[in-house]
Amino acid sequence: MSEILSVSDITGLVKKTLEEKFDDINIVGEISNFKAHVSGHWYFTLKDSGAQINCTMWRGLNNYVFFTPQDGMKVIASGKITVYPPRGSYQFDVRSMRPAGIGELQAAFEKLKQKLSDEGLFSADLKKPIPKFPKKIGIVTAIDGAAFQDMKSIAARRYPVVELVIASCKVQGEGAAEEIVKSIDLLNQQTDIDLIIVGRGGGSLEDLWAFNEEIVARAIFRSNIPIISAVGHEVDFTISDFVADLRAPTPSAAIELSTPNMDDLFGYINEFSYYNSQKMWEIINDYKDDVNSVISSYGFRLPQDFIKNKSQTLDNIFYRLSNLVGNKFNYEKNRLGILEEKLKAMNVDQVLKRGFVYLKQNDKVVGRKNEFFEEKDFTLKFYDGDIKINVEEKRK
Helix, strand or coil: CCCCCCHHHHHHHHHHHHHHHCCCEEEEEEEEEEEECCCCCEEEEEECCCCEEEEEECCCCHHHCCCCCCCCCEEEEEEEEEEECCCCEEEEEEEEEEECCHHHHHHHHHHHHHHHHHHCCCCHHHCCCCCCCCCEEEEECCCCCHHHHHHHHHHHHHCCCCEEEECCCCCCCCCHHHHHHHHHHHHHCCCCCCEEEEEECCCCCCCCHHHHCHHHHHHHHHCCCCEEEEECCCCCCCHHHHHCCEECCCHHHHHHHHCCCHHHHHHHHHHHHHHHHHHHHHHHHHHHHHHHHHHCCHHHHHHHHHHHHHHHHHHHHHHHHHHHHHHHHHHHHHHHHHHHHHHHHCCHHHHHHCCCCEEEECCEECCCHHHCCCCCCEEEEECCEEEEECHHHHHC
């Protein structure tokens, strides 16, 4: 009689057999029911026309996948078969994954492009204007890449007053899309960034794929700051190009589109200055001729003649008034001189100087005989001094 095994025993034997036999295999199939769990793990199904297998890709491993899997995409997954005993089911534990061919990436590109277009993310009406004279430009690219060095040198030559702010990030490979989104959001937190350039140099479809990711497209679309997409060479288009406010074929072209040429500005200023100086003189001369024509017209001379006549009348009145005041002044001056001479003639000192004497009694000048009292003292005032007469002493 054969050995009787428990469910756990048989499941354990199957698990050991499958996991030892299929420890490192590659499976090609079409993705369906793809789900990115909040834990970071991916759960999906690989299928073909005849069968399907459940797949799991753990967080940490899926960070190395340069694209976001989508339902319907054909991929080649590498990993091992594992058994989940509680359910008695087996699954494929995926360690790495790549598109089955360029056609798969192109199909995913077209599918996402159509989806975002239907949502209006490419609408021209929603494009923000690019500032003509930006003071500060944010750059989302790899700080050690050739694209950034080219942008720096071109900006310094064309428009040296502009400030470049680099938000460095990976631009290809695993995790690049997430870093690009983080850099765009970081620059949008600044209050003085006028423009953002998101870009990198050219490369293969796989190299540029981070700029075809949906999360990057949505980050560009929600940006409050205008964005120029400058990904790849002239022939390369990405989803970012369609969502951005302006597409530049190269990072170098992006700097040229976003900054004015210093030489052109100086030339414009010089031309503007010369042209407008000449124009101003022409306008002044034209108005000068018009003013002279008006001034010399008969109608304009009438008020001028009226003003001149009134001015002459006013001059005559002022002249007469001036003469009148002058004559009056001279008359009063002469009269004052005569009075001054009379006062000098009546001056007591002048009279005494001529030999006269006057008599004072009781501090009063005695001008009449009947005003003199013989019994009282008196004073004789001469020019050169006074003589006091004491009546009592004279009687003794």
